[in-house]
Amino acid sequence: MTAGTDLYAVLRRIRPVHELSARAVEDGLAGTPLTVPLRAVLERVHTDGAQTVPAIARSLYVTRQGVQSMVDRAKELGLLETRANPVHRRSHLVALTPAGTRLFDTVHAAELARLDTVATGLDPADVAAAVRVLDQVVAALEALTTTGRSTP
Amino acid sequence: MTAGTDLYAVLRRIRPVHELSARAVEDGLAGTPLTVPLRAVLERVHTDGAQTVPAIARSLYVTRQGVQSMVDRAKELGLLETRANPVHRRSHLVALTPAGTRLFDTVHAAELARLDTVATGLDPADVAAAVRVLDQVVAALEALTTTGRSTP
Numbered sequence: 001m002t003a004g005t006d007l008y009a010v011l012r013r014i015r016p017v018h019e020l021s022a023r024a025v026e027d028g029l030a031g032t033p034l035t036v037p038l039r040a041v042l043e044r045v046h047t048d049g050a051q052t053v054p055a056i057a058r059s060l061y062v063t064r065q066g067v068q069s070m071v072d073r074a075k076e077l078g079l080l081e082t083r084a085n086p087v088h089r090r091s092h093l094v095a096l097t098p099a100g101t102r103l104f105d106t107v108h109a110a111e112l113a114r115l116d117t118v119a120t121g122l123d124p125a126d127v128a129a130a131v132r133v134l135d136q137v138v139a140a141l142e143a144l145t146t147t148g149r150s151t152p
Numbered sequence: 153m154t155a156g157t158d159l160y161a162v163l164r165r166i167r168p169v170h171e172l173s174a175r176a177v178e179d180g181l182a183g184t185p186l187t188v189p190l191r192a193v194l195e196r197v198h199t200d201g202a203q204t205v206p207a208i209a210r211s212l213y214v215t216r217q218g219v220q221s222m223v224d225r226a227k228e229l230g231l232l233e234t235r236a237n238p239v240h241r242r243s244h245l246v247a248l249t250p251a252g253t254r255l256f257d258t259v260h261a262a263e264l265a266r267l268d269t270v271a272t273g274l275d276p277a278d279v280a281a282a283v284r285v286l287d288q289v290v291a292a293l294e295a296l297t298t299t300g301r302s303t304p
Contacts (some may be wrong), residue, residue, distance in 0.1 A: 006265030006279050011173050011267070018170045019213035021294035027297060061171035070170040090222050115156030115163070118292040122285060127158050129281035133274060134165040140270040141172035145179060 010133060028111055032103065033077050037062075041070040042079060042096065042104045050095035064065065079103060162285060179264055184255065185229050189214075193222040194231060194248065194256045202247035204237065231255060 026036050034042070044056045057067040071094050074080035079100030082092040096104065119127070178188050186194070196208045209219040223246050226232035231252030234244040248256065271279070 002264065002268055003271035003274065003276070003279075004264040004269075006276060007267045007271040007274065008264060010279060010282045010286065011169070013283065013290065014166060014170050014173060016213065016290045017163070017286055017293075018166050020297060021166060021291060023297045024293050035261075061168065110157040112154065112160060114296065115159045116154055117156075118296070119155035119159040120291060120292075122155065122159065122288055123281075124155070124158060124290040126281035126285050127155075127162060129278035130162045130285040131165065133278050134162065134169055136274055137270060138165065138168045138172060140272075141169070142174050144266065144270070145172060145175045 001074065003078070007133075007137070010137070024114065027112065028107065028114065032107060034103070034107065037066070038070050038074060039104075039107065041067060041074065041094075042100060045080065045094055045096050046101065046104050046108075050083065050093040052088065052091040052093060056094065074100065159289070162289070176266065177263065180259065180266065184259060186255070186259065189218070190222050190226060191256070191259065193219060194224065194252060195245075195260070197232065197246055197248050198253065198256050198260075202235065202245040204243040204244065204245060206239065208246065226252065262299075 022036055025039065029035065029039060040060055041056055044059055045051060048055075048059070053067045053071060054064050056071075057064045060067070071080055071082070075082070081097050082094055083094045085091055098104055102125055174188055177191065181187065181191060192212055193208055196211055197203060200207075200211070205219045205223060205292045206216050208223075211217070223232055223234070227234070232246055233249050234246055236244055237245045240254055
């Protein structure tokens with residue numbers, strides 16, 4: 001068994017976790033006007049503060065057009081607003097409105113409560129180890145994958 | 153910090169790992185007739201042996217129609233074949249051909265070699281811990297998410 005074979009055991013599990021966690025998030029959004037992608041955009045702004053559409057797209061590995069659609073929808077819903085960007089005249093900053101912050105906080109608090117249940121029986125040291133492994137994988141794969149590749 | 157908040161740090165990293173590993177796999181398929189989804193179908197059959205299209209779809213969290221397209225394509229390429237299913241007259245078993253086995257083995261060996269590089273510096277105990285955490289997350293989320301939910 002090589003280190004690569006051992007690590008592959010982690011990567012084989014990524015897709016099931018990705019699909020199942022998306023479904024769990026979607027279930028938790030019932031009764032809100034949010035979809036999973038829309039929630040993801042709100043989360044980026046919540047976590048990193050007001051930012052441009054291209055910045056959000058890069059951090060979510062999605063297209064700018066996709067993010068712009070989400071931002072337009074969120075603005076209609078009163079959850080996001082745009083403001084002038086002091087460092088880039090044409091690329092506005094996207095920010096949460098107070099209503100957007102309240103909705104995201106409510107949704108996310110419920111998600112974390114459900115995750116408390118999911119985390120039952122997990123060794124906190126194992127969870128910390130998993131974060132280290134995934135961080136290393138992201139860093140190494142970002143270095144490995146084709147430079148200059150355009151975001152799909 | 154709750155256990156749920158700590159576990160969320162793992163889940164937040166799933167999407168970047170998912171996207172980046174898909175791109176790395178895709179890069180590795182250059183020069184082969186395989187796409188990432190087609191490779192995934194070959195892998196399921198390689199790992200679990202001859203199985204039906206619905207079984208493959210369930211394990212990949214995709215639609216039967218999607219898997220059927222992949223199987224049809226793989227049959228054209230001479231990589232998969234179908235055979236009669238002794239326990240289900242109408243749902244054939246999908247199996248790798250010798251050519252399909254050779255191609256998958258070649259592609260996967262190269263992937264594991266690249267993963268040896270990615271795994272450099274990772275503590276094997278951390279990697280084993282990550283597998284435990286992800287297995288627990290899959291099991292718990294499968295129990296949590298809506299029963300009877302149809303595969304998208």
